Amino acid sequence: MDDRTFDAQVLETDGQSRIRMSGDLDSRADEALAAAYREAVDGGATGRAITLDFRAVGYINSTGIAIIVRLLADARRDGRPVRAIGLTPHYREIFRITRLSDFMDIIEGDAA
Amino acid sequence: MTALTRPIRRLIGRAGDTVPAMPIATPTSAEAGPADLAIDIPVSDPLFAYLQAAPGPVDVGKLELTSPALDRLRGAGVVLVVPLVTQGELIGTLNLGPRLSEQDYSTDDRRLLATLAAQAAPAIRVAELVREQAAEAADRERLAQELRVATLIQQQFLPRELPHLPQWQVAAYYGPARAVGGDFYDFIEMSDGRIGIAVGDVTDKGVPAALVMARTHSVLRAEASRLLSPGEILSRANDLLCPEMPARMFVTCLFAILDPATGHIVFANAGHNLPFVRSGDDVTELRATGMPLGLMPGIVYEETEATIAPDSNVLLYSDGLIEAHDPAREMFGFDRLREALRFDDAGSDLLDRLLETLHQFTGPDHEQEDDITMVALRRSAGVAEDAAPGGGSVALTAFSLPGATGNDREAMDRVAAAVADLGLTPDRLERLKTAVSETAMNAIEYGSQGREDVPFDVLVEVDERDVVVRVTDRALSGTVPTDVDTPDIERKLAGEQKPRGWGLFLIEHMVDSMDVSTDDRGQTVTLRLAREEPTDG
Numbered sequence: 169m170d171d172r173t174f175d176a177q178v179l180e181t182d183g184q185s186r187i188r189m190s191g192d193l194d195s196r197a198d199e200a201l202a203a204a205y206r207e208a209v210d211g212g213a214t215g216r217a218i219t220l221d222f223r224a225v226g227y228i229n230s231t232g233i234a235i236i237v238r239l240l241a242d243a244r245r246d247g248r249p250v251r252a253i254g255l256t257p258h259y260r261e262i263f264r265i266t267r268l269s270d271f272m273d274i275i276e277g278d279a280a
Numbered sequence: 281m282t283a284l285t286r287p288i289r290r291l292i293g294r295a296g297d298t299v300p301a302m303p304i305a306t307p308t309s310a311e312a313g314p315a316d317l318a319i320d321i322p323v324s325d326p327l328f329a330y331l332q333a334a335p336g337p338v339d340v341g342k343l344e345l346t347s348p349a350l351d352r353l354r355g356a357g358v359v360l361v362v363p364l365v366t367q368g369e370l371i372g373t374l375n376l377g378p379r380l381s382e383q384d385y386s387t388d389d390r391r392l393l394a395t396l397a398a399q400a401a402p403a404i405r406v407a408e409l410v411r412e413q414a415a416e417a418a419d420r421e422r423l424a425q426e427l428r429v430a431t432l433i434q435q436q437f438l439p440r441e442l443p444h445l446p447q448w449q450v451a452a453y454y455g456p457a458r459a460v461g462g463d464f465y466d467f468i469e470m471s472d473g474r475i476g477i478a479v480g481d482v483t484d485k486g487v488p489a490a491l492v493m494a495r496t497h498s499v500l501r502a503e504a505s506r507l508l509s510p511g512e513i514l515s516r517a518n519d520l521l522c523p524e525m526p527a528r529m530f531v532t533c534l535f536a537i538l539d540p541a542t543g544h545i546v547f548a549n550a551g552h553n554l555p556f557v558r559s560g561d562d563v564t565e566l567r568a569t570g571m572p573l574g575l576m577p578g579i580v581y582e583e584t585e586a587t588i589a590p591d592s593n594v595l596l597y598s599d600g601l602i603e604a605h606d607p608a609r610e611m612f613g614f615d616r617l618r619e620a621l622r623f624d625d626a627g628s629d630l631l632d633r634l635l636e637t638l639h640q641f642t643g644p645d646h647e648q649e650d651d652i653t654m655v656a657l658r659r660s661a662g663v664a665e666d667a668a669p670g671g672g673s674v675a676l677t678a679f680s681l682p683g684a685t686g687n688d689r690e691a692m693d694r695v696a697a698a699v700a701d702l703g704l705t706p707d708r709l710e711r712l713k714t715a716v717s718e719t720a721m722n723a724i725e726y727g728s729q730g731r732e733d734v735p736f737d738v739l740v741e742v743d744e745r746d747v748v749v750r751v752t753d754r755a756l757s758g759t760v761p762t763d764v765d766t767p768d769i770e771r772k773l774a775g776e777q778k779p780r781g782w783g784l785f786l787i788e789h790m791v792d793s794m795d796v797s798t799d800d801r802g803q804t805v806t807l808r809l810a811r812e813e814p815t816d817g
Contacts, residue, residue, distance in 0.1 A: 172689070192686075192689060194685070194686070194688070194689070195685055196685065196686070227689055227692075227717075229688055229689070229714075229717050229718060229721055230718055230721065230780070230781075230782035230783040230786055231721070231780065233782045233786075234778075234779040234780040234781075234782060235779070237769065237772050237773065237779040238779045240773055241772070241773045241774075241775065241779070244773060256710075257707070258706075258707065258710035258711070258714070261707075262714065262786065265785075265786070265789050266767070266769060266782060266785070266786070267769040267770075268769060270769065271769065271773065
């Protein structure tokens with residue numbers, strides 16, 4: 169079960185704020201991701217991209233998608249571009265179907 | 281004196297609320313015919329009270345009473361009546377005709393007779409009591425013997441074991457009353473693979489009821505071996521039983537035929553209690569009417585059909601359950617039974633709980649008045665209603681999970697494990713997983729309202745073409761609206777739509793088809809995904 173508990177760490181590297189997530193992205197991830205997002209925003213200059221690192225996320229459900237949608241809305245308000253890395257092909261497909269991918273850069277592979 | 285012993289033997293052979301009187305004791309009188317002259321004095325006759333209070337022998341000729349018994353005594357030539365009184369109770373009389381010397385009875389005669397009566401009365405009373413007790417003991421023994429026989433017959437015909445039905449839990453209870461009624465139940469394998477279930481009750485008790493029960497049992501079995509319609513089986517059994525049914529006896533019987541694969545049940549009823557079905561929180565009665573068996577030939581029995589949904593119970597039972605009384609003589613009744621059924625229990629657990637409920641109602645000192653018979657069936661969760669329509673569908677797994685957050689993923693993982701050997705491409709497997717988790721999430725959120733005590737059921741089947749997943753919830757919030765706005769990311773980002781609302785949208789994109797059906801126990805979402813990528817161009 170431990171690998172499913174959601175966690176989000178904020179790393180500041182190379183002019184980017186990276187939110188490294190792990191575990192299941194569902195309703196229980198809400199607070200942790202929101203907190204990480206605020207930390208990332210507070211820690212970096214306006215205009216600086218925020219990278220969501222999905223490499224250690226094994227499960228995203230529709231509530232998780234809604235959480236990402238809200239994060240995108242906040243990021244738009246805060247003037248922060250959002251990028252995503254480490255999504256599996258399946259979740260890239262879901263981000264495409266839901267058109268989340270229109271509002272964030274989906275980077276294939278694990279590259280930062 | 282010896283002449284009196286014969287009348288005493290006669291006297292002690294009598295009982296009842298009239299006082300048996302000895303015949304006239306006229307030892308030498310040829311025409312007396314003593315054996316025929318016993319005269320009963322009813323308690324209601326004024327003579328009774330008079331004799332009970334009389335201090336000694338009473339001259340019949342001098343009495344002035346309006347009394348039919350007195351008239352009969354006089355008519356029989358009785359001149360002296362000696363009351364036999366013990367502990368203030370008149371238990372008989374010595375009736376004497378005129379003396380042979382034709383003189384009146386002397387004072388000495390009367391004293392002698394009074395002494396005799398005073399000694400004889402208690403002795404006769406004791407003899408009477410002994411005889412009554414012996415008769416009672418004989419009655420008891422006869423009853424006990426009859427009970428043993430009735431019980432033996434009964435046990436002979438009750439099923440030795442319960443049928444093993446996949447996805448069903450079956451339990452039965454038979455509790456005989458002390459006087460053994462004529463209850464019975466039976467499970468019969470029908471020739472088409474379905475299972476016949478009979479529950480019946482013969483009026484009357486003891487050996488006669490047991491014999492009729494045995495006969496009914498074999499008639500039903502014989503007819504069920506060649507007929508497949510419960511109405512026809514009852515109708516035919518009725519025609520066979522009618523000519524041989526003892527007077528004032530009949531049999532109530534419910535005959536049901538269950539298809540364990542689909543939960544379809546068809547039944548007919550010959551005047552028996554109607555079965556209850558619990559589905560979710562609802563307890564309903566399955567209705568069908570018809571005359572009891574054995575009353576008149578040529579009866580047609582209507583048939584009723586129903587489908588027992590997964591996670592539902594069916595209870596068939598006899599009168600003894602409903603008509604049990606509490607110490608205040610109130611009946612257990614249908615309402616209490618209905619209430620007691622309102623829980624989701626497996627077969628034998630249900631019966632245990634019903635019996636416990638009944639026991640609490642009747643109290644510890646209760647003696648069961650009638651046989652109690654119960655047959656409970658529970659269909660396990662997640663069995664498809666239309667499983668194997670063409671025989672080509674195989675159930676891979678069926679499970680229930682509490683309606684708690686996180687069990688969307690648990691459901692997804694279990695389904696993934698169940699289909700692991702099907703060789704789905706990774707892409708299709710992921711699509712199925714997402715569709716299942718989203719469907720399960722709706723079930724948790726809407727069906728269970730996030731309550732751990734409200735489960736949802738998942739059934740995974742596979743046929744030649746598709747993987748089929750059915751998720752059934754309890755629809756606590758009603759059914760999930762399926763006509764919601766298509767989620768629009770731009771409106772969501774602009775705050776015009778809630779961020780949520782992706783579930784159904786995702787499901788529809790993940791699988792080939794999604795169907796929603798509703799019945800009285802909740803909502804079932806059926807997901808269908810082809811096992812292989814369509815090859816047509």
